[in-house]
Amino acid sequence: MPADSEIVVGVARQNRNELWRVMVPLIIVVALAILPLVAGTYVGGIVTEILVFSILAMSLNLLIGYTGLFSFGHAAFFSLGAYTLILLNTIFGLNAWIGLLAGVMVATVGAVAIGYLCIKVSGVSFFMLTLAFSQMLFSIAVKWRDVTGGSDGVGGLKRPFFFGLDMAAPLHTYYFALLVFLASFWAIKRLVASPLGHSFIGIRENEGRMRALGYPVQSYKLLSFVLGGMMAGLGGTAYAFLNGFVSPDAAHWSLSGEVLIMVILGGMGTLVGPVVGAAVYLLLKNIISTHTDHWMLIVGIIFIACVLLFRDGIYGSLSNLLARKWSRR
Amino acid sequence: MESLITHLLNGLVYSMLLFILSAGLSLIFGLMNVVNMAHGSFYMLGAYIGITVVAWTGNFWLAALVAPLVAGVVGAGMERIFFRPLYKRPDFDQIILTFGFTFVFIDVVKWIWGVDIQNLALPQSIGGGIQVFGAAFPLYRLVLIGVGLVLGLLVWLLLDRSRIGAMVRASVDDRAMAVGLGINVGRLFTGVFSLGVALAAFAGVIAGPIMSIYPGMDIDILIPAFIVVVIGGMGSLRGAFVSSILIGEVDTLGKAYFPSSAMFLIYLLMVTVLLLRPNGLFGIRDAR
Numbered sequence: 001m002p003a004d005s006e007i008v009v010g011v012a013r014q015n016r017n018e019l020w021r022v023m024v025p026l027i028i029v030v031a032l033a034i035l036p037l038v039a040g041t042y043v044g045g046i047v048t049e050i051l052v053f054s055i056l057a058m059s060l061n062l063l064i065g066y067t068g069l070f071s072f073g074h075a076a077f078f079s080l081g082a083y084t085l086i087l088l089n090t091i092f093g094l095n096a097w098i099g100l101l102a103g104v105m106v107a108t109v110g111a112v113a114i115g116y117l118c119i120k121v122s123g124v125s126f127f128m129l130t131l132a133f134s135q136m137l138f139s140i141a142v143k144w145r146d147v148t149g150g151s152d153g154v155g156g157l158k159r160p161f162f163f164g165l166d167m168a169a170p171l172h173t174y175y176f177a178l179l180v181f182l183a184s185f186w187a188i189k190r191l192v193a194s195p196l197g198h199s200f201i202g203i204r205e206n207e208g209r210m211r212a213l214g215y216p217v218q219s220y221k222l223l224s225f226v227l228g229g230m231m232a233g234l235g236g237t238a239y240a241f242l243n244g245f246v247s248p249d250a251a252h253w254s255l256s257g258e259v260l261i262m263v264i265l266g267g268m269g270t271l272v273g274p275v276v277g278a279a280v281y282l283l284l285k286n287i288i289s290t291h292t293d294h295w296m297l298i299v300g301i302i303f304i305a306c307v308l309l310f311r312d313g314i315y316g317s318l319s320n321l322l323a324r325k326w327s328r329r
Numbered sequence: 330m331e332s333l334i335t336h337l338l339n340g341l342v343y344s345m346l347l348f349i350l351s352a353g354l355s356l357i358f359g360l361m362n363v364v365n366m367a368h369g370s371f372y373m374l375g376a377y378i379g380i381t382v383v384a385w386t387g388n389f390w391l392a393a394l395v396a397p398l399v400a401g402v403v404g405a406g407m408e409r410i411f412f413r414p415l416y417k418r419p420d421f422d423q424i425i426l427t428f429g430f431t432f433v434f435i436d437v438v439k440w441i442w443g444v445d446i447q448n449l450a451l452p453q454s455i456g457g458g459i460q461v462f463g464a465a466f467p468l469y470r471l472v473l474i475g476v477g478l479v480l481g482l483l484v485w486l487l488l489d490r491s492r493i494g495a496m497v498r499a500s501v502d503d504r505a506m507a508v509g510l511g512i513n514v515g516r517l518f519t520g521v522f523s524l525g526v527a528l529a530a531f532a533g534v535i536a537g538p539i540m541s542i543y544p545g546m547d548i549d550i551l552i553p554a555f556i557v558v559v560i561g562g563m564g565s566l567r568g569a570f571v572s573s574i575l576i577g578e579v580d581t582l583g584k585a586y587f588p589s590s591a592m593f594l595i596y597l598l599m600v601t602v603l604l605l606r607p608n609g610l611f612g613i614r615d616a617r
Contacts, residue, residue, distance in 0.1 A: 070421050117604060123420065124364055125607045128559050132599040137553060139592035256547060257428060264425060295442065300432030307426045308414060 030205040036174045051181040057262040057274035061233035065268035067224040068204030075135030077229040079251035081107040082238030107233020115225035141248035153247025173242045267313025334464040342470045345477025345578025349532040351557040351569045354523030359564025366427040369547035372432035375530025376542045388454040393534045400530030405523040430463030461575045562609025
């Protein structure tokens with residue numbers, strides 16, 4: 001039986017942990033909120049980009065990290081959202097706020113159609129099939145020049161106003177991205193903690209057992225795929241909303257690959273991992289590339305090290321390390 | 330009519346390049362269950378090593394010999410050091426590992442050879458043209474078609490008629506049984522990976538005189554090679570051959586006659602095959 005003093009210490013530690021659990025996210029959110037006011041436009045721009053791509057990385061993480069669906073065509077839904085917003089706005093003059101909703105909806109419908117076909121196969125075939133579908137969209141974006149502008153892309157989004165605020169101002173785009181990011185993060189956090197999220201994890205861990213337990217595994221897979229596609233669509237629409245421009249690069253498989261790298265770098269199957277991964281990747285891309293031409297080499301080596309040695313990614317490995325330290329004390 | 334023949338022949342040239350590439354890709358997948366995303370990188374590496382060898386010696390054929398050797402050694406080292414620890418992990422880990430290597434390769438190539446678009450000089454002896462059914466056609470491209478066919482035959486003989494080939498086929502069919510029979514599967518893996526990427530590098534060299542060489546050519550060739558392997562059936566040499574010709578011709582003729590929809594149609598074909606026959610047209614086993 002532990003002595004009273006040990007129990008007191010234990011309770012104190014628990015309280016301290018509880019305190020940290022509330023304080024750390026709060027500090028991060030406050031820091032993000034005041035960051036553009038302190039750090040200036042350049043840093044604000046980079047962080048805006050990180051926030052948007054974090055949404056995309058989190059959505060892919062739902063598939064590969066939580067459900068075990070190794071998609072290599074996630075750019076498809078990003079581009080569907082982005083093109084829908086820009087085209088509706090520039091061709092039909094639709095209000096960009098409504099376009100935002102429409103973009104997410106089109107991406108969701110696309111994810112239902114593509115997901116319905118893709119979940120019929122698994123493993124490498126799933127990987128290849130998702131790749132093929134996204135490249136199909138890429139080929140449409142490149143070749144249907146009259147509408148999509150071909151490889152030059154389309155721009156000229158008529159920027160919306162929000163109660164008189166010009167959304168094109170860097171500060172406003174930053175806060176818009178931050179809000180969309182926080183909402184997405186919260187949604188994923190809730191989803192993963194819900195019974196549905198646990199079913200996804202169950203499929204990742206042991207699909208056969210889930211099936212034997214009577215779970216409709218195919219329906220769950222499709223649902224995960226659609227939710228992931230929907231959030232990727234949100235990321236894409238937000239991206240187009242902020243940049244006012246979209247090109248076929250948004251549908252190319254190398255974007256799917258970049259997002260995959262973000263997820264693995266940060267740590268797949270963790271909430272914060274994809275965000276850390278997106279930040280590390282984009283910071284390397286934006287900052288190291290101004291000092292040396294070899295940022296790809298550095299990214300490649302870190303990535304290979306993560307795959308070989310730090311399977312849980314940067315965030316996952318660090319939090320494991322800290323957890324071990326806590327428990328040892 | 331003349332232009333049709335030219336297009337058909339050009340399609341066949343592209344087919345043979347795709348075949349040499351995808352034969353290695355398919356072989357590696359069939360044996361090791363690894364989708365080698367760095368396959369295009371070895372193709373690119375081969376082309377650049379070719380540039381250096383030609384610059385030093387002026388001998389194109391020497392380049393076509395040296396580049397695959399270097400690539401083979403690099404590939405063997407890669408398999409030994411980086412892939413070995415991953416065989417007990419899920420297949421996906423190996424795919425993303427090869428993907429990481431594409432970043433390393435493209436940067437090393439930029440570092441050593443620069444970012445400009447380059448070309449390999451055509452050997453003088455076969456620089457001329459020739460009349461084929463009334464259409465003028467460069468001699469080198471005909472040689473390339475022949476080289477592809479001969480190489481395909483050699484790989485087939487190696488796999489189908491040699492002792493090593495029998496061991497490879499046995500390991501593809503049932504890895505555990507092959508180990509039980511005393512086959513050194515580890516060494517076989519190294520050998521097949523090395524051979525596969527050497528073929529890719531060889532394709533890079535012989536493509537050098539007719540296609541431009543630039544950092545990024547790896548990414549541009551990778552997806553067509555994937556499509557060939559998927560349609561032919563992963564792990565099947567025969568499938569790789571047939572679907573190389575299919576894709577090479579459809580792509581070349583499509584670009585000539587239906588430029589706006591050719592790319593879409595090829596992806597549509599890939600999707601259709603994956604949905605209706607996930608093992609490909611000549612698939613020898615479940616694509617896991």
